[in-house]
Amino acid sequence: MQFLINEDLPRSTGDLLRSYGHEAIDVRDIGLRGDKDSQIASYAQSRDLCLVTGGLQYSKALRSRVEQRGMMLIEFYKAFSRMKRGNLFTSFN
Numbered sequence: 763m764q765f766l767i768n769e770d771l772p773r774s775t776g777d778l779l780r781s782y783g784h785e786a787i788d789v790r791d792i793g794l795r796g797d798k799d800s801q802i803a804s805y806a807q808s809r810d811l812c813l814v815t816g817g818l819q820y821s822k823a824l825r826s827r828v829e830q831r832g833m834m835l836i837e838f839y840k841a842f843s844r845m846k847r848g849n850l851f852t853s854f855n
Contacts, residue, residue, distance in 0.1 A: 766806040768815035769795050775814060787811065 764785040767775050776786035789795055794802055806813040 764809075764811050766802070766809075766811040766813050768802065768813065770816040771814065779814075 765776075765779050765787070767773075767779075767786055767788045769789050773788060773790075776788050779786040789797070789802060794805060803813060805811075
C-alpha cells in the first residue's frame with residue numbers, strides 16, 4: 763500500500779510504514795509543505811495514495827469534494843501510540 767504522510771506527523775511515521783513493507787511519501791519531500799488541505803487531498807487521490815494525517819481538518823475537505831472514490835484517510839491523534847499505529851499498519855499487509 764502507498765501512503766502520503768502529512769506534515770503534521772513526525773517523519774518517523776514514514777519510517778514506521780516502510781518497516782511494515784509499505785511505500786511512504788512525506789509532503790515535505792515533494793514540495794507540498796504548507797499547501798491547502800484540498801490540494802494535498804487531491805494529490806493523494808490522483809495518485810491512489812492513502813493520506814495519513816494527525817488532524818481532523820481533512821474530514822471537512824473530503825466531505826466537500828464531490829468525487830472521493832478511491833480515497834482513504836487515516837487521522838491520528840497525538841494520544842495514538844506508536845504501538846497502536848504499528849498494529850494498524852500491520853493489518854494492511
